[in-house]
Amino acid sequence: MSEIRTLKDLAQKPDLLMSGHRLCAGCAAGIIARLALKATRGPTIVTNATGCLEVATTIFPYSSWKVPWIHNAFENAAATASGIEAAFRAMKRINKGPLAKYEHVDVMVFAGDGGTYDIGFQSLSGAFERGHDFLYILYDNEAYMNTGIQRSGSTPRCAWTTTSPAGTVIPGKREWKKPIARIAAEHEIPYVATASPAYPMDLVKKVRKGLEVEGPAFVHVLSPCTRGWRYPPEKTIKIAKLAVETCFFPLWEAEFKNGEIVYTLSAPSERIARKPELKKPIEEYLKLQGRFSHLFRPKRREDLINEIQQWVDREWKLILKRCGKL
Amino acid sequence: MSSEEKLPGWREIPIAGVPYKPSTEYKTGDWKVYKPVINYEKCTKCMFCHTYCPDGAIKIREDGFPEPDYDFCKGCGICAEECPVKAIEMVKD
Ligand SMILES: Cc1ncc(C[n+]2csc(CCOP(=O)(O)OP(=O)(O)O)c2C)c(N)n1
Ligand code: SF4
Ligand code: SF4
Ligand code: SF4
Ligand SMILES: [Mg+2]
Numbered sequence: 508m509s510e511i512r513t514l515k516d517l518a519q520k521p522d523l524l525m526s527g528h529r530l531c532a533g534c535a536a537g538i539i540a541r542l543a544l545k546a547t548r549g550p551t552i553v554t555n556a557t558g559c560l561e562v563a564t565t566i567f568p569y570s571s572w573k574v575p576w577i578h579n580a581f582e583n584a585a586a587t588a589s590g591i592e593a594a595f596r597a598m599k600r601i602n603k604g605p606l607a608k609y610e611h612v613d614v615m616v617f618a619g620d621g622g623t624y625d626i627g628f629q630s631l632s633g634a635f636e637r638g639h640d641f642l643y644i645l646y647d648n649e650a651y652m653n654t655g656i657q658r659s660g661s662t663p664r665c666a667w668t669t670t671s672p673a674g675t676v677i678p679g680k681r682e683w684k685k686p687i688a689r690i691a692a693e694h695e696i697p698y699v700a701t702a703s704p705a706y707p708m709d710l711v712k713k714v715r716k717g718l719e720v721e722g723p724a725f726v727h728v729l730s731p732c733t734r735g736w737r738y739p740p741e742k743t744i745k746i747a748k749l750a751v752e753t754c755f756f757p758l759w760e761a762e763f764k765n766g767e768i769v770y771t772l773s774a775p776s777e778r779i780a781r782k783p784e785l786k787k788p789i790e791e792y793l794k795l796q797g798r799f800s801h802l803f804r805p806k807r808r809e810d811l812i813n814e815i816q817q818w819v820d821r822e823w824k825l826i827l828k829r830c831g832k833l
Numbered sequence: 834m835s836s837e838e839k840l841p842g843w844r845e846i847p848i849a850g851v852p853y854k855p856s857t858e859y860k861t862g863d864w865k866v867y868k869p870v871i872n873y874e875k876c877t878k879c880m881f882c883h884t885y886c887p888d889g890a891i892k893i894r895e896d897g898f899p900e901p902d903y904d905f906c907k908g909c910g911i912c913a914e915e916c917p918v919k920a921i922e923m924v925k926d
Binding site: 513514515517518519522524525526527528529530532533534535536537538541542564565566567568569570571704707733739740741742743744745 | 840850852853854855856857858859860861864865878879880881883884885886887888889890893902904905907908909910911913914915
């Protein structure tokens with residue numbers, strides 16, 4: 508992607524997500540969608556599963572999208588993408604229809620964690636298996652936010668949500684976060700990556716790579732949510748960065764090459780692998796977010812904080828191993 | 834949206850809803866309590882503020898400096914928080 512090397516180059520690219528959308532002030536989903544669209548390389552069709560991004564950018568009669576955009580139900584974003592891609596190929600084959608004139612059309616999906624980990628997973632897995640050429644971008648705010656903060660397969664253990672309340676009986680959600688990006692990689696698709704709005708150049712490069720490969724690609728982006736994570740809106744980028752710096756959300760790529768899934772750490776996480784003393788304690792990430800406040804007040808829950816730290820350490824070790832660093 | 838404006842009836846609307854106006858006709862600027870003000874003596878044109886704004890509300894001027902668009906800025910404060918040289922101050926709107 509030679510034309511975008513710096514943030515200045517990126518700023519020169521026009522915004523394809525317009526202002527005037529109604530995401531909450533400080534919502535990371537807006538940053539992620541803006542950046543991802545800046546990485547497009549030509550004619551692009553977007554399909555969007557139900558969720559905050561979809562609702563807030565297309566409140567009738569307004570739309571924020573400067574690209575063709577389709578809303579589909581919660582469970583079938585990847586099926587819609589498959590259909591668009593198949594239609595494009597059919598029009599090329601018979602040289603007829605509105606898309607026939609294009610050399611290539613990119614298909615991009617945006618979906619939340621509820622729409623990906625849980626409810627849209629079967630259509631996603633099927634589209635991976637059929638090998639459609641599309642890029643799926645998961646913006647992961649770790650709960651069903653648009654309907655008022657319900658836990659999903661992505662919500663981390665101990666996080667408060669309205670359906671995993673923190674009280675005297677349970678300390679928030681009891682299950683761990685599902686490793687969705689590794690599960691995607693196990694489908695042996697050409698490209699999988701994790702990314703963060705705090706590292707915009709890394710995110711944009713990954714989105715572009717996901718569009719460039721032939722076949723399915725999956726980019727998992729952590730998307731801090733000021734309402735559901737309970738923090739002041741200006742902290743969105745700080746928190747996204749801490750997720751990487753604590754290794755709660757390491758950044759990596761996995762490519763399927765010569766019959767092997769090859770994992771590579773991305774620069775921000777690679778630095779920590781080289782210098783483990785840079786790895787920050789998970790507490791620094793947790794204590795900024797109201798959804799974890801019951802771990803610190805009224806009484807400090809050392810047991811639970813330790814438990815989360817151990818989970819982070821275990822997952823980080825697993826990624827280091829996959830990346831050939833251990 | 835002005836109240837006199839005639840909206841299309843259901844017969845005029847295509848099958849499936851098709852939003853037909855750009856969201857830039859909807860100003861989100863009145864959400865804010867504080868607004869970002871840039872000190873151009875300090876600004877290094879690094880572009881972090883533009884990049885991190887969830888609302889695309891920091892435009893780039895001809896001279897390469899960023900400028901907030903108060904019609905859309907919701908006052909989240911990310912730009913001020915992330916500016917590496919602290920050139921942005923949030924002031925009461
Ligand atoms: C089949 C179905 N069930 C429930 C809903 C209601 N609903 C709309 S948005 C939403 C939450 C979406 O969560 P997620 O995918 O994580 O996106 P987010 O809103 O968090 O960005 C739900 C449950 C729906 N639209 N369709
Ligand atoms: S609820 Fe969260 S994800 Fe939804 S718009 Fe608000 S900040 Fe964004
Ligand atoms: S982040 Fe600060 S220094 Fe960088 S362009 Fe914006 S105002 Fe200027
Ligand atoms: S305060 Fe928030 S919405 Fe306003 S310009 Fe800064 S980053 Fe954008
Ligand atoms: Mg969600």
